[in-house]
Amino acid sequence: MPADLAVIGLGHLGLPLAQAATAAGIATVGHDDDPAVVAELRSGRSPADGTLTAAEVRRMISAGFRATTEPSELGRARTVVVCVPAPLGEDHAPDLRALEATARVLAAGLRPRTTVILESTVHPGATEDFLQPLLEEGSGLRAGRDFHLAYSPSRLDPGNRSYGYGNTPKVVGGLTPACTEAAAAFYGRLTERVVRARGPREAETVKLLETNYRHVNIALANEMAVFCHDTGVDLWDVIRCAETKPFGFQAFRPGPGVGGHAAPLDPNYLPRQGRSPGYPLRMVELAQEVNGRMPRYIIQRCTTLLNEHGKSARGARILLLGVTYKPDHADQEGSPAPEIASRLIDMGAQLSFHDPYAHQWRAGGRPVPRADSLYEAAAEADLTVLLQHHRTYDLQGLAVKAQLLLDTRGASPAGAAHRL
Structure with a gap:
C-alpha cells in the first residue's frame, strides 16, 4: 500500500517525525539502511538511544507505521523527508556521505509532483548546492518544476515535557514559493504554526544560529562557573537571582560538557569553494574551546x-x-x-x-x-x-x-x- 509520507533515517530526527505523522493519520513508511534498526522497530522494541519507548513504537505500528530497508518504497510516497545523520568530521565540516547515498537511492525512484524535504543538520547552501544536483541528475527531473524541494531545520528537544512536535513552530524554506507552500502544507498537518523562510539557505542558517546560540551561551556559563569557583562566589545563587530579570537575560547553566547531536558549526569550514567568509566565527571557536x-x-x-x-x-x-x-x-x-x-x-x-x-x-x-x-x-x-x-x-x-x-x-x- 503506498504511503503518503516516507521518512528516511529512523534515528533521533526521523522517528519522532514518523510518530507525529502516524498520530495525525498520515500513512507513513520509515526507511533505514540498518537492518538491525528496522528489525528492532518491527518487533516493537524501543530504540537503543531511547528516542521512543517500546509502547510508543507499538502504538505507531498498530496505527499503520511500517519500517523497511527497501528503497522501492520511497518512490511511492507523496512526501519524502530526509533525516539521515550528517555529523561533523575531523575537519569540522559536515560529513555528507550518508546524505549523498540517500539522495542517489531516492533519485532513482523519484516521481513528478513529489515533495522532498531535508531535515538533516547541514551547512547553509547544502540543499541547493549538494542535494538538488544529485536528485536532478539521478531522476532526470527538475527541482522547482517537476518536484518540490525544501529545507526544514529540526527543533526537537528530546524529553521536553512542555514542547513537542505539535506546539513547536516549524520553519520551512523552499527552492521556489510553490516548494515552500508544499512543505508548509505538509507540516501544517503536524504543527500548530509553520514559519516560512525566504528560501532554503535562510532555513538552513536558522539551524546554524540556534545551535551556535546554545553552545556560545553554555560556554559563557561554563566560564562563569570556573571564575566563580576561583573567587568563592556561589554561581548557582547568581543564576537564581539573574533569571528573575524579565527582559534581556536567558538563564543557561554550566555543566561537564554540552552533548547532543547538533554540534556547533563554523561556516569557515563549509565544503564549498569561494562561499565561506574566509574568517572564522570567533565566538563559535571560543565556545568550542571553552566547552571542550x-x-x-x-x-x-x-x-x-x-x-x-x-x-x-x-x-x-x-x-x-x-x-x-x-x-x-x-x-x-x-x-x-x-x-x-x-x-x-x-x-x-x-x-x-x-x-x-x-x-x-x-x-x-x-x-x-x-x-x-x-x-x-x-x-x-x-x-x-x-x-x-x-x-x-x-x-x-x-x-x-x-x-x-x-x-x-x-x-x-x-x-x-x-x-x-
Missing part, C-alpha cells in the same frame, strides 16, 4: 577534592552518576561522561557508574562496571560525581550517604555537596 575543556576541569576538581581529604586519584573509588547527555533520557550522543571516565581510569582510579537509562556502558572502549545498589555504591566510593541529574536521583539522600559528592549540575541543595 570542561571535562578536564571536572577531573581537576575531582583530584583537588580527593587531595583535600587525604586521598589520591590513583586507587580512588569513584562513582559516576548519569552518563547520558540529557536528564531523563537514554541518548548518550556527545555526552562528556566517556572522556571524564577515560581520564580517571588513566589516572588509576577504580571507576563505576550508575544510570537508570544505561545498563551497560563503555568509556574509551573499556567496560565500566555498573553499580546495582546506588546508595551502597555511594557510601563505599571515595568520591561520587553527578554528571547528569535524572529525576530519580534523590540528591539530598545521596549527599548523606556519599563520602564526597561533586555536583556538576547544581541540582543538589545548597551546602549538601560540592557544586561546580
Whole structure:
C-alpha cells in the first residue's frame, strides 16, 4: 500500500517525525539502511538511544507505521523527508556521505509532483548546492518544476515535557514559493504554526544560529562557573537571582560538557569553494574551546577534592552518576561522561557508574562496571560525581550517604555537596 509520507533515517530526527505523522493519520513508511534498526522497530522494541519507548513504537505500528530497508518504497510516497545523520568530521565540516547515498537511492525512484524535504543538520547552501544536483541528475527531473524541494531545520528537544512536535513552530524554506507552500502544507498537518523562510539557505542558517546560540551561551556559563569557583562566589545563587530579570537575560547553566547531536558549526569550514567568509566565527571557536575543556576541569576538581581529604586519584573509588547527555533520557550522543571516565581510569582510579537509562556502558572502549545498589555504591566510593541529574536521583539522600559528592549540575541543595 503506498504511503503518503516516507521518512528516511529512523534515528533521533526521523522517528519522532514518523510518530507525529502516524498520530495525525498520515500513512507513513520509515526507511533505514540498518537492518538491525528496522528489525528492532518491527518487533516493537524501543530504540537503543531511547528516542521512543517500546509502547510508543507499538502504538505507531498498530496505527499503520511500517519500517523497511527497501528503497522501492520511497518512490511511492507523496512526501519524502530526509533525516539521515550528517555529523561533523575531523575537519569540522559536515560529513555528507550518508546524505549523498540517500539522495542517489531516492533519485532513482523519484516521481513528478513529489515533495522532498531535508531535515538533516547541514551547512547553509547544502540543499541547493549538494542535494538538488544529485536528485536532478539521478531522476532526470527538475527541482522547482517537476518536484518540490525544501529545507526544514529540526527543533526537537528530546524529553521536553512542555514542547513537542505539535506546539513547536516549524520553519520551512523552499527552492521556489510553490516548494515552500508544499512543505508548509505538509507540516501544517503536524504543527500548530509553520514559519516560512525566504528560501532554503535562510532555513538552513536558522539551524546554524540556534545551535551556535546554545553552545556560545553554555560556554559563557561554563566560564562563569570556573571564575566563580576561583573567587568563592556561589554561581548557582547568581543564576537564581539573574533569571528573575524579565527582559534581556536567558538563564543557561554550566555543566561537564554540552552533548547532543547538533554540534556547533563554523561556516569557515563549509565544503564549498569561494562561499565561506574566509574568517572564522570567533565566538563559535571560543565556545568550542571553552566547552571542550570542561571535562578536564571536572577531573581537576575531582583530584583537588580527593587531595583535600587525604586521598589520591590513583586507587580512588569513584562513582559516576548519569552518563547520558540529557536528564531523563537514554541518548548518550556527545555526552562528556566517556572522556571524564577515560581520564580517571588513566589516572588509576577504580571507576563505576550508575544510570537508570544505561545498563551497560563503555568509556574509551573499556567496560565500566555498573553499580546495582546506588546508595551502597555511594557510601563505599571515595568520591561520587553527578554528571547528569535524572529525576530519580534523590540528591539530598545521596549527599548523606556519599563520602564526597561533586555536583556538576547544581541540582543538589545548597551546602549538601560540592557544586561546580
